[in-house]
Amino acid sequence: MAEFWSNNDRSYYIRLWVDQVSQNIAENSSQVRVRLALTNGAHTFADYSCTASVTVDGQTLSWSGMPSMLSQYSSIMLIDETVTIGHNADGTKTFNLSATFSGGGGWSPGSLTIGGNSFTLSTIPRSSSVSVSAGVIGSSVTININRQSSSFKHTVRYKWAGKSGTIASNVDTSTSWTIPFDFANDIPNSASGTGTIYVDTYSGSTKTGTQSTTLTASVPASIKPTFSGVTLSDLNSAAQNLIPNFDTFIQVISNIKVGFNGAVGSYGSSITGYYAEIIGKNQSTSSNGGSLGIMNYHGIIKIRARVSDSRGRWSDTREVSVTVLEYFAPALSFSIARTGSTSSTLTVTRNAKVAPLTVSGSQRNTMTLTFKVARLGTNDFTVNNGQATGAWSSISNLTNSRANLAGNYLANQSWVVIGILEDRFTRTEFMINVATESVVFSYDRSGVGVNKIREQGALDVKGDIYANDQPIQQYQLTNADGGLSRGSAQWDDVWNKQATEFGWRSGKYDDNPTGKNGEWGLYQNFWLDDWKGVQFFTSLDSKRFFFRTYNNKEWRPSQWKEVATIQETVKREVDLGWFIKGNITRIGNMVTISTVRKITSLDTLSDYREVKETIPAGFRPAQEVNFALQGISDSTVTGTAILHLASDGKIRLTSKSPGNKYWTGTITYVTSDPYP
Known part of the structure; x- marks a missing residue:
């Protein structure tokens, strides 16, 4: 209850009482009793027309009459009514109130007022609050309700990516709910999503309000992409044709291509990534149909593969074992001896080997050996189809195997024999010069031969030449015309040469003083003995000049030194x-x-x-x-x-x-x- 008093007019007052009588939860309203009385002190009056009113939350209660107040210090009740006042949506309510009394003149009171006051009603419990922890799709979550009244019941609903539905009805303070698996279909590009949980509060059959909270639900780890396996093939078509097995490849030659089979997402996700690797070899691919790279090793290896989806989830890995067959380039060496009564037959002692590439006991690599012959000093080579030439599919090597070349090779002529060994992928060559038949001295109208039959020049000597018990220069420093050319490939030669040599060098090797892939230049190497010498290099473009010395295989200085030149201003x-x-x-x-x-x-x-x-x-x-x-x-x-x-x-x-x-x-x- 609250009590309010007016101003004083000759000891007259009005007195206002406000009482909260009851509340209607369903209607969200309260019943309020309002009473207004006139009181006096020493003054009295009677038979004057008077009016009074009370305004409560905008409702006006009126009174009028001719009261008789003949006793001092008395009270007359003017208004005693009960009104209904509605509460706010949240159940709260504070309202303003005022009262007035107006007398009829004479001995009656004048204007009495009560204003500027308010009254707060007890809050009516309304909608209940709701909370829920983050959940996992396919698993149960508990939805907790904090209700305002023990009589309240609730209906629990959800909304998720355009879907909605009722979880439970007639709920008191909590309910459990298993998040449907198909919720995952709505978030194909994310591992988690958000929805809304609603709680409708009922007082009896009347809905008093609704509150909501956010539900965060993640896709379970079990929902991930899958694939049925991989298909392996060889990007090298020659290797694929030779060994069509899906699990057998060739060292250095093969490049494994990986195809992913049956890759699918889960619950709406799509496949976005691929990954396959050779375990322990730091070779991998990140594309469907990508290659793993050249394998410079052999033996059993394992390839591990997996796929990823639009949620960023990776599938379980799958592994497959494959065999990498050892491969090496064909190796060939041979020697030739003159045989026969006229020393005109060339007998070849062959040593050849190719990688066998054996699959299921069968040798797959073919070894082909071919010989070409030309007169020394010419390039007119002719393929020789004698017994030394051949192709073998059942064997992979020849050891000290002797066979003759076809044809007669005169004893007074020198020949060049080139052997070419090939397998299914590569080839190698080996060359031998076959000298004339060994004699002490020979001559013809064009010149003299020493320790051989004369073939070229006025003097054709096999072996070192001495003068005054000292060997004369045996090695050519220049061309016949004095030029420094050392042949068409000398630019590609190495720098550490145990010989006095002039020529060109490129930037192929790190030794180039202008850096690898640097300038071409003139290379001068002066070799003394036991790796003692000096090298000079003059760059072709910038005209810079460098030198370095070496002794006992140690460079002194270790780096090139540049000789400075004075430039013009x-x-x-x-x-x-x-x-x-x-x-x-x-x-x-x-x-x-x-x-x-x-x-x-x-x-x-x-x-x-x-x-x-x-x-x-x-x-x-x-x-x-x-x-x-x-x-x-x-x-x-x-x-x-x-x-x-x-x-x-x-x-x-x-x-x-x-x-x-x-x-x-x-x-x-x-x-x-x-x-x-």
Whole structure:
């Protein structure tokens, strides 16, 4: 109950009582009793027309009459009514109230008022709150309800990706629910999703409100993509045709292609990734139909594969074992002896071997041996179809096997024999020079032969030549015309040569002093003995000159040393931007720039802003440098600016000093540009 009093008029007051009588939960309302009485002190009155009213939450209760108040310190009840007041949707309610009394004049009271007051009703319990923990699709979650009244019942509903339905009805404070598996179909690209749990609160049959909470549900680990296996094939068609087995491949030759079979997502997901690897070999592929790479090893290997889906889930792995057969390039060597009564038959002692590539006891690799013969000094080779030539499918090697070449090879002529050994994939060659029949001395009208039959030149000698008990030079340093050419392939030769040799070298090897893949140049190697010597290299393009020495296989110095050359001084005038000019000078690999005296204005506020001018080629810095300029006005430094000079010649400006100034500065830096 609450009590309120009015103002005092000659000891008259009005008194207001407000009582909360009862509440109707279903109707979300309360019954409120309102009473208004007139009280007096020492003054009395009678037979005057009076009015009174009470306003409660916008409802007005009125009274009128001619009361008789003849006793001092008495009270007359004017209004005593019970009204219904509705609550807010959340069950709360606070309302305003006021009261008035107006007398009829004379001895009756004047205007009495009660205003500016409020009354708060007890909150009527409404909708219950709900909570639920994160769940896993296909598993049970508990939905907890915090109800406002023990009499409340609830209906629990869900909403998920456009789906909705009732979970349970007539629920008190909790219910368990198994999240349907088909919820996973609605989140094919994610491992979790969110929905909403609703709780409708009922008081009897009346719905008093609804509250909701977010449900987060994840796809269980058991829902993942699957595939039925892999199909292995060989990207090398020749190897595939030779050995069509899906589980047998060839070292170095094969490149395994992996196809994934029957790959499907689960509950709406799609296949987005593939992965296969050779276990322990750091070789893999991430595409369907991708290859694992060349295998430079042999034996049993395992290939492990898996697929991934749009949820980022990986399938279970599958493994398959395959055999990699050992493979090596064909190996051939042979010797030739002159036989027969006239020493004109060439007998070959053959040593040849190819990789056998045996599958299920069967040798799959074919060994083919061919010989070609030409007169020494010519390139007119003819294939020889004698007994030494042949093809074998049942064997993979020949050891000291002797056979004759077809034809007669005169004893007074030298021959070149080339043997070619081939298998199904590669080939190798071996060459032997067959000398004339061994004699002490021979001659004909064109010249003399020593220790052999003369074939070429005025003097044709087999063996070293001595003069005054000393050997004369046995090795050719130049061509017959004095040129330094060492043959068509000398540029590709190695650098560590135990011979005095001149020729060209490329940048194929790291030894090149200008770096691997560097410049071509003239190579000069002077070999003394026991790996003592010196090498010189002159680059073809930049004309740089290097040397290094060696002793007992140790390089001294370990790296090449460059012999410096004095370059001419080159001068230019260049534009540096915003009408600033500079005198630029290059000596060797050093460049100096000094500004030309001129007044100009940098009418810009710049921070590393590129200008249109550039540093010309031949003068550009090896790495970016910062050229600091000072702006001078009336002999006073009034500003600074920086020109950022890049290695590609671009100029960028940083400045906050506009206005006419004499800009001055000098910078020196290193360049690696070719000489201008």
